[in-house]
Amino acid sequence: MAGSVPPPVSATLPTQSPITATPAARAFFGRLYDGVRSGLSQRRPWLELVDRNQLAKPDSLAEATARVRKNWTYFRVNYLILLSTVLTISLVSHPVSLFVLILLLSGWLFLYLFRSEPLVLFNRTFSDREVLGIMILLTIIVVFLTSVGSLIISALMFGLAIVCAHAAFRVPEDLFLDEQESAGGFLSFLGGVPNPASVVAARV
Structure with a gap:
């Protein structure tokens, strides 16, 4: 019929599913937070x-x-915070290096931990082992x-030099170390942090 207006066509845009953490990623960050x-x-x-x-x-x-050993056992968390x-x-004072590390970390997060579907590039599907190998290679290139x-x-x-200097000059006689802390080791407080190998095994 002349002059009639065609009915409107509803255009449906494809919706992208939000990025969700995989079970391995949730377990990793949960244990990391607790640790x-x-x-x-x-x-x-x-x-x-x-x-x-x-x-x-001294x-x-x-x-x-001896002072370094005792002070590290007692102040190990404070020393690790100082190193961090x-x-x-140092990274903030070098924005380019910081930006490269952020890109690398983002690659690990979105291409490995948060990816729930196979990675497809140039009509090729990459397995989890291949993605892991690529990320390890990129990490080696960036770091070394x-x-x-x-x-x-x-x-x-530089941070270790500061820590060792303080620990060598700090008299530890006033510190009280119980047996559990004395046997704890350097990174015993990180016992709750998951081993990255367990996350790799969970995905692979």
Whole structure:
């Protein structure tokens, strides 16, 4: 019929499913959160760490080594926070390296942990093992073959120098170490953090 208006055509746009965490990713971040929270609960008071009255020059290398061992056992969480702070400041002062690390971390999150369907690129489907191999290769290239790796190593070495200097000059006689803490080891407070190999095994 002339002059009649055709009925409107409803256009349906394809909807993208939101990115959801896989069970392995949820388990990883859940255990990571619990481990970090448990570790922070073992943090010692910062005023106790910087008490100037407890600073004294060690008489020998053996005494300095013993102080480092005792102080690390007691202040290990504070020292790890200090190392993380030095590394963060170093990365923030080098935006390019920080941006590269963010891209790498985003690749791990969205291409491996949060991916629930096979990865398809250029009409080819990549298995979980292939994606894992690609991400490991990219990580090795970024960390060891660019300035990012040297920046991270330099920051960690500088932070370790600060920690060792403080631990060598901090007299530990006023510290009370129970048997459990003395036998805990360097990273015992991270016992709740999942092993990345378990997450890899869960996906593969």
